[in-house]
Amino acid sequence: MAKIAFILLCHKDPEAIVQQAQQLTAMGDYIAIHFDARAPQAAFAHIREHLDDNPNVTFAKKRIKCGWGEWSLVQATLHAVEAAVDAFPRATHFYMVSGDCMAIKSAEYAKTLLDSDDCDYIESFDFFESDWIKTGMKEERLIYRHFFNERTQKTLFYNAWWLQRKLKLERKIPADLQIMIGSQWWCLRRRTIEWILDMTRSRKDVMRFFRTTWIPDETFFQTLVRHLVPEEEIRTRTLTFLMFTDYGMPVTFYNDHYDLLLSQDFLFARKISPEASSLKERLGQLWASGRSDFKISNEGRRLFTFLTGRGRIGRRFAPRFWESEATLGRERELLIVACKKWHVAKRLVGSIKHHTNIPAIDYLFNEEDTDLPDLGGIQTTLEKRTRHRRALMRMLFDYYDTDRLIICLDTANFDLMQDFFSDRSTTRLLELECEFSDDYLIGHAKRVGLAGEQTGDETMQQLLPTIRYDVIYESDRIRDAGFAHHGRLHESNSPDENTPPIAQFLSVTEDVARSIAQTPYLFAD
Known part of the structure; x- marks a missing residue:
């Protein structure tokens, strides 16, 4: 029967990471953890303290600082994969998860599925021909070199991009690669993982190319798997259930989504809300339950589109349960x-x-x-x-x-x-x-449209006491609220x-x- 080595990239909530690792290894499977080097050392020490005695848990030999859209995410994944390959010679499959993922099937069901088809599960669509990228950069991700993080170094990121564009510094994609794109949540066989690691060591040109692409976690593994594995052995899908809103953000699942999640044709789901304690408890027990009686209806995405769409066309016949717990998050x-x-x-x-x-x-x-x-x-x-x-x-x-x-x-x-x-x-x-001086309040009145450049001094002097009172009133109201x-x-x-x-x-x-x-x-x- 299949033995799964989970590859976990995480950066927060050490208690949840410990619990996740204990649940996933309870049925004899394995987990390799990379905990972001940006996170507090005390948090990592807590994880090590509770998991070091577990023989089915290993850690990436090197922790690095990760940033969204950077090569660092791929490098961290490779560090964890290398640790898993060395530590768990009996692992047959390697499954990428995050701290927000949880199983929505039992371990027995998952392993039966993996044993039934000798293949790799990874979204792998042609980068240029598919419409996987909905908005923003497309070929610019590849043909220009990206040294800065778009989220934390926005000015440097776009200046570097425009400078390369102006100077026509486009680069060529490695000639023998068909660039593919897809979700980073894959499940690959051991043979495929070993081929990928061999290629990272032998093809320095490929590694140089991907190190300066933008968002390489959506293209690196997807491209290498398609390059190394026969097409008939690739299933272009992920085994992790996830959905996105119209704004491109992941949909979060809460306590009342348990039955919905179990009916989806996937093994894991992302993102589970940190506040959904009941859901997390039930899903944690599910992995070890041995259940196989799952009724697959697979209506999740259609249901989400239907329910959220009612509000957009002014027809809201029932509460949209995806919004019933609309909160920033208790941990935030x-x-x-x-x-x-x-x-x-x-x-x-x-x-x-x-x-x-x-x-x-x-x-x-x-x-x-x-x-x-x-x-x-x-x-x-x-x-x-x-x-x-x-x-x-x-x-x-x-x-x-x-x-x-x-x-x-x-x-x-x-x-x-x-x-x-x-x-x-x-x-x-x-x-x-x-x-607030009078001059400042006069300027404020002009900025908010209470007065114009031609407003006379006499009118302005009549306005000033009211404006000053409004400013004081706003502060008093905040104080009286007792926040x-x-x-x-x-x-x-x-x-x-x-x-x-x-x-x-x-x-x-x-x-x-x-x-x-x-x-x-x-x-x-």
Whole structure:
């Protein structure tokens, strides 16, 4: 019977990783783990402490820092695969999973399926002829060299791309390769894995090429398998059930999706919500259950399209259960910097980004031209961002692959603050209390359209008391709301006085907070 070596790439939630490894190895299978080197050492130590005694668990011999869309994800996978090949000579199949994946069939059912067909399961579509890529870069992923990360080094990424394009520095694809593309969630036979590892050692030209392609985890294994394995031994599908929204983000499964998941013609599913404790418990027991009586209806994708589509055409006859638990995520932390003077908040956030690795976004609900990634159109207008604010924030957490995110809000955005504080995620608020001169308030009145360049001084003097009162009222309303985790910085305070609320807001040391509080000209107009 098949013996599966699971290849697990993960970067957070060590308790869940330990539980996942114990469940998957309980039936005699194996797992090789690569835990992102960006993650805290204490988290990795926790995993090692609980799994080192398990003979069916091994770890990648080298941990590297991974970034979305980078070669590092493929390299981390290869490190884990090499460790699994060496540690588990009896493994017949190697199955790629993430920390968000869980089995939706029993181990007995899965191994019967693998034994019934001597093949590799991997999505493998022609890169140029298929429509697998819906939006964004296509051939540019391959013909230009990508040295920077599009998410964390956006300016460098696009400048490097445009410079190569301008100078016509296109490169050639290795002549004997047909570039393929598909999902990174594959299940490959041992022979195929060994062929791939041999090719990584013998074809340095291929390795050089893929190291500077963009999002190579969608092309590297897909291309090499098609190059090495006869077509009749490849099943162009994944055994992991996953769906995407219209915005290109993975659909998350919750407690009430158990029966739906079991009826799909797949072995695993992604993504299982960290909050779906009942679902995770039931699926964890399922792998060892020995069940084989699964009734496959495979209606998941059609059902999702139908239910979500009702709202788009104004017909909503029943609750869309994919949205019934619309939350940012209990394990996530949203940090809100609220300030009427936008340039002050941006200055503080810039300093925070310099001193920490927390992703931060400026006034995304106030400024149309805020720098945002392409999220399938939901980010295009302020109206859409505000109307779909929780969906937008979930996408941004996923895009930056983080559990902590900073945003800036105007103090007038009280409704947004209330909504975020009512979520099951942890929300923290840092209010920047500024002093407002008459000149600043006049400028504010012109910016928001209360006054124009031709407004007379007498009219302006009549407006000023009302505008000043509105600013004070916004701050009072925030204070009266009694939000938990609400800190304040004041312009008249010294950096030492502003240090404690910054430290509490960011959960950083006093030294880091003090460096941020000492940002030059923080409150200057």
